[in-house]
Amino acid sequence: MTTRIVIAALLAAVFLAPFALAEDEDMSSGERLKIATTTSLYDTRLLDVLETMFENEHSVSLDIIAKGTGIAIEYGERGDVDLLMVHDKEREIKFVDEGHGLERRCFAYNYFWLVGPADDPAAVAGKNASMALKAIMEMGMEDPSVSFVSRGDNSGTHAREKLLWKNAGLDYETVRTSGPWYAEAGLGMGETLNMANEKDAYTLCDMSTFKAFQGNLTIVPLIEGSDDLINVYVAMAIDPATHPNVNCQMANEFINFLVSDEAQDVIATYGTETIGQPLFFPARGNCELIGCSETECAAPTTAPCTA
Amino acid sequence: MDEITSGFIKAIELIATLNPEVVEITIRSLGIALASTVLASALTIPLGSLIHFHSFPGKRAAINVIQTLYSLPTVTVGLLVFLMISRAGPLGHFGLLFTPWGIIIGQTILRVPIMTGLTISALSGVGSDIRDTAISLGATGAQAMWTIIREARAAVVAALLLGFGRAISEVGVAMMIGGNIRGYTRVLTTAIALETNMGNLELSMALGIILISISLVVNLVMNRVQGRWWS
Numbered sequence: 449m450t451t452r453i454v455i456a457a458l459l460a461a462v463f464l465a466p467f468a469l470a471e472d473e474d475m476s477s478g479e480r481l482k483i484a485t486t487t488s489l490y491d492t493r494l495l496d497v498l499e500t501m502f503e504n505e506h507s508v509s510l511d512i513i514a515k516g517t518g519i520a521i522e523y524g525e526r527g528d529v530d531l532l533m534v535h536d537k538e539r540e541i542k543f544v545d546e547g548h549g550l551e552r553r554c555f556a557y558n559y560f561w562l563v564g565p566a567d568d569p570a571a572v573a574g575k576n577a578s579m580a581l582k583a584i585m586e587m588g589m590e591d592p593s594v595s596f597v598s599r600g601d602n603s604g605t606h607a608r609e610k611l612l613w614k615n616a617g618l619d620y621e622t623v624r625t626s627g628p629w630y631a632e633a634g635l636g637m638g639e640t641l642n643m644a645n646e647k648d649a650y651t652l653c654d655m656s657t658f659k660a661f662q663g664n665l666t667i668v669p670l671i672e673g674s675d676d677l678i679n680v681y682v683a684m685a686i687d688p689a690t691h692p693n694v695n696c697q698m699a700n701e702f703i704n705f706l707v708s709d710e711a712q713d714v715i716a717t718y719g720t721e722t723i724g725q726p727l728f729f730p731a732r733g734n735c736e737l738i739g740c741s742e743t744e745c746a747a748p749t750t751a752p753c754t755a
Numbered sequence: 756m757d758e759i760t761s762g763f764i765k766a767i768e769l770i771a772t773l774n775p776e777v778v779e780i781t782i783r784s785l786g787i788a789l790a791s792t793v794l795a796s797a798l799t800i801p802l803g804s805l806i807h808f809h810s811f812p813g814k815r816a817a818i819n820v821i822q823t824l825y826s827l828p829t830v831t832v833g834l835l836v837f838l839m840i841s842r843a844g845p846l847g848h849f850g851l852l853f854t855p856w857g858i859i860i861g862q863t864i865l866r867v868p869i870m871t872g873l874t875i876s877a878l879s880g881v882g883s884d885i886r887d888t889a890i891s892l893g894a895t896g897a898q899a900m901w902t903i904i905r906e907a908r909a910a911v912v913a914a915l916l917l918g919f920g921r922a923i924s925e926v927g928v929a930m931m932i933g934g935n936i937r938g939y940t941r942v943l944t945t946a947i948a949l950e951t952n953m954g955n956l957e958l959s960m961a962l963g964i965i966l967i968s969i970s971l972v973v974n975l976v977m978n979r980v981q982g983r984w985w986s
Contacts, residue, residue, distance in 0.1 A: 482853060491953045511853055513934035514949075527842035528852050638952040661954045693842055693850070
């Protein structure tokens with residue numbers, strides 16, 4: 449008898465699971481738009497706000513998958529998502545050139561900061577970012593208390609760090625194998641920040657994640673707002689010619705929403721209420737500064753969804 | 756230490772006020788883990804019985820392989836299932852990636868080895884005299900098998916429980932296959948990972964405590980059922 453009850457209960461669980469899994473019925477049956485995004489846009493909850501606005505205007509559920517730029521691009525290349533929101537110009541251009549993405553649209557930017565111990569043992573404050581990294585490396589090889597924590601995870605932040613090493617005239621492979629002063633975390637931004645904080649080390653961090661974590665940290669920003677540290681966020685719809693299953697129409701709708709005045713205004717002010725200053729800057733009106741051409745900057749999409 | 760204490764307080768607060776997001780994530784976690792438990796049982800109890808009741812060349816080796824796979828890392832299963840159900844993979848056209856169904860499939864695969872292995876151990880634990888008695892009383896081969904499975908049910912239930920525990924507490928498959936989508940594939944473990952990454956350590960702690968409480972309740976209920984079956 450009991451056996452039958454248990455079996456019946458388990459069977460019921462399986463059949464009821466689909467209903468329990470979806471938030472409401474619309475969510476299980478309606479149109480979905482899968483977005484792979486870099487973590488900073490998500491962890492700051494900016495995307496939550498934009499998601500709600502967009503879902504109110506369109507009958508679609510946004511499925512937001514927040515991972516680093518590296519894996520997000522991988523999802524895009526496999527056709528597993530409809531839209532990418534990433535921050536690594538070089539890989540974005542390659543992605544479009546290889547036929548995976550329709551076109552780049554710059555919609556927001558902020559800055560990377562070089563953060564580290566307040567007493568700044570490598571004296572990086574006042575330097576440009578590349579020279580600062582070089583100084584950390586030189587100091588780190590002499591003094592074991594000086595170290596740098598790298599994301600080490602192929603994210604957009606990691607890509608920028610590699611670019612800065614290159615600009616400093618150093619080969620990245622040489623840098624990463626040059627000693628224990630260079631720690632590769634292989635973690636997300638928040639975890640990497642915590643690690644740098646525990647080790648009293650330097651690290652490269654986007655300003656919004658740093659601000660979100662500031663309360664838990666003793667390390668401080670040492671270089672902020674330098675021109676070689678501009679961090680541009682870009683949206684790209686996946687090309688239906690290469691990946692026929694993607695929801696390209698809705699992806700373009702979302703990009704057009706991102707560059708609309710409505711969304712740009714939200715991006716410009718987001719954060720002022722909670723932490724007293726904006727976490728991101730809108731691309732609108734800043735195209736030249738952030739190195740995006742007029743056609744790819746804060747303008748509606750032009751590439752049609754032709755399979 | 757502060758975070759641990761305040762995590763406890765926060766957990767109690769979240770449970771007591773029935774925080775809608777926490778309730779929703781908890782129900783989803785339970786639903787997914789239960790569904791994959793049922794699926795995995797449907798696969799592993801017959802499979803374990805098949806291996807136990809039949810002798811075939813390489814049986815020892817097969818059992819060794821199954822036992823080795825107990826320690827299958829969740830991220831490896833996640834990666835494997837990801838490559839299978841990704842649009843570019845062989846099962847891509849079903850569109851299962853980043854859905855709860857994908858997680859259920861992944862968690863089922865994750866648990867097949869341990870539940871099959873434990874089913875075999877459970878059946879081995881039943882003395883051969885029971886089988887002999889059943890047959891001497893005129894039972895057919897199939898009836899004798901059924902008798903042994905019934906005899907071993909407590910240990911089989913223990914296998915289910917262990918499987919359930921592994922499913923509800925794993926993060927690799929849920930993160931990789933589900934993608935931690937709010938309101939769709941976010942479960943307790945991926946929510947914990949996310950909140951930790953966002954620096955909300957108290958909330959992470961609270962969600963962890965809820966997860967442990969669920970396991971406790973499930974264990975208590977199942978132990979009760981088991982106790983009844985024994986008597």
